[in-house]
Amino acid sequence: MSDTVVVGLDVGGTSTRALAVTLAGERLGTGRAGGGNPTSHGAGRAAAELLTALRAALSGVDPARVRAGTIGLAGAGRLLADPAGRAAFDGAWRDAGLRCPYAVHGDALVAYASGTPHAHGTVLIAGTGAIAAQVRDLRLDRVADGHGWLLGDAGSGFWLGREAVRRLLADLDAGRAPGPLGRRVLAELLGVERVADRPRDTVDAVVQAVTRRPPVELSRLAPLVVAAAVAAEPVAAGLIGAAAGHLADSAARIRPPGATDPVVLGGGLLTGDTPLAAAVGAELARRWPDAPLTTAGDGAAGAAWLAARDLPEVADPAALHALLVPATP
Amino acid sequence: MSDTVVVGLDVGGTSTRALAVTLAGERLGTGRAGGGNPTSHGAGRAAAELLTALRAALSGVDPARVRAGTIGLAGAGRLLADPAGRAAFDGAWRDAGLRCPYAVHGDALVAYASGTPHAHGTVLIAGTGAIAAQVRDLRLDRVADGHGWLLGDAGSGFWLGREAVRRLLADLDAGRAPGPLGRRVLAELLGVERVADRPRDTVDAVVQAVTRRPPVELSRLAPLVVAAAVAAEPVAAGLIGAAAGHLADSAARIRPPGATDPVVLGGGLLTGDTPLAAAVGAELARRWPDAPLTTAGDGAAGAAWLAARDLPEVADPAALHALLVPATP
DSSP states (O other): OTTOEEEEEEEOSSEEEEEEEETTOOEEEEEEEEOOOHHHHOHHHHHHHHHHHHHHHHTTSOGGGEEEEEEEETTHHHHHTOHHHHHHHHHHHHHTTOOSOEEEEEHHHHHHHTTOOOSSEEEEEESSSEEEEEEETTEEEEEEEOOOTTTOOTTSHHHHHHHHHHHHHHHHHHTOOOOHHHHHHHHHHHSOOOOOSSHHHHHHHHHHHHHTSOGGGGGGGHHHHHHHHHTTOHHHHHHHHHHHHHHHHHHHHHSOTTOOSOEEEESTTTSSSOHHHHHHHHHHHHHSTTOOEEEOOOHHHHHHHHHHTTSTTOSOHHHHHHHHSOOOO | OTTOEEEEEEEOSSEEEEEEEETTOOEEEEEEEEOOOHHHHOHHHHHHHHHHHHHHHHTTSOGGGEEEEEEEETTHHHHHTOHHHHHHHHHHHHHTTOOSOEEEEEHHHHHHHTTOOOSSEEEEEESSSEEEEEEETTEEEEEEEOOOTTTOOTTSHHHHHHHHHHHHHHHHHHTOOOOHHHHHHHHHHHSOOOOOSSHHHHHHHHHHHHHTSOGGGGGGGHHHHHHHHHTTOHHHHHHHHHHHHHHHHHHHHHSOTTOOSOEEEESTTTSSSOHHHHHHHHHHHHHSTTOOEEEOOOHHHHHHHHHHTTSTTOSOHHHHHHHHSOOOO
């Protein structure tokens, strides 16, 4: 049984990560490549990054030992519906020397599986965007938000960044001096904290600095909000609280009241010791007091576990989860 | 004195309108041309539309009789700061046979002047976008919002359209059947009111239908919200109330508490007998109970009055306003 190897891949917008691991939990290789989201980068580019990460993870591993694989990626449904995209991924899989089948799942399911082996539960993700999903029998069931920055992503990094700018503009309109968060936003966008003698000139400069770039890049201001909230800046603390409320609202659209199965928090804003993670945790504990709360870990390991658990030699998927997926601190 | 003619122009994103009128209020000619906003169309195109409208208004008028002119347009400040843009407008003015000077003002000031001759007051405009401005001595003083759809325009047509889609998506996420407004939005965006067997397919189709077009086109859904609110649809009524609150908040950033000078309502959503105009009127009356409320009228006439009032032969600008600017019903 320890001869058997599984492969997990976590394909994100900015990086692709691969893991080859035995059913005993021995990590044989890892690989990393550039962003491979087929929706934003095209399936051909995504497949090329996939191959790079796969080859690195499999260097020194006999590919005949690999018995199963799972690829987690955003927009999985769109890839599966696109014959050309599917063919590009098939080609990368073969070019890596793999002959076993592989499954494609949404990145939300892989994040969930990196946090818990429980068959049913909820995953709530906040990074640049935001999405909540209900998991049933380790399949994504219903989904809330993930609607993108124009229509949704409430409580995401984009949302925090945009709201920080909106609060700054409201201060400037009203002739109020910006507070600590507003000054940090000014410094980031304009290079200076000072408001012009005509505050409307600063308003115009801020609007132009934001609209010169793709809207989603407002999310780069989210770390300023997080840092200011750590320092108890009141505007930032208010935004973090509002974001936590939006994220819990999204979860509530799909998660029944009184549910006791686990909630997994994922995405850059909810993993690690961030004020948003703490605020969301408190909000979830208030709404679902009996639900265990865990944090997403290594997505490639979660994907590898999803691949392995259906193999005939796996008797106890939960025990295998403990072996394959490192516990998140 | 009745020999003296003034010219007013109202240059908007979708149309340019010109009026030639005597100081006795005799309307000698009007002209209409395509959108001439120099920010969105370029100064050359804007100047060409200006010339078309001017020539139509002046057909049969001896241009030597024209003693003053005013052009109102969005982005007036940017035009004035751009020598090439200013030269293009100078050229159009000369090509129309005019030798008198002209002034360029923001469209918000012209809207204000089309509603009142009072030297000080507030103008609140909601169309595709939204802006509030304080007027002092018939000059734009402080401005609130007008920050564009990505960062502002709270309570605008864009805002109403986006919120209508967001409410629809929230219903679909939660597995609730869309209400009357949601069904109208579905019909507008997808051509059918029916939700797919997998509601997430409808969610994806809605998001794609919106993101295929420029974001600002969400404002084309605003009339659906207005019509549904007229029919007392509760979601639409709630959105109209929230939009009125946002618009009044923008006014409150620049208008002192207790102010008693007039407020002029402008823009397609606040002129005419719309539920948003009524809701904003009620909200303003609550916050500034002693302020007269008027509605913007013919912008070209407002511009003509701004041009005329500084002429030496004008003794009573308020009386001239009554002659030049038709009362709004």
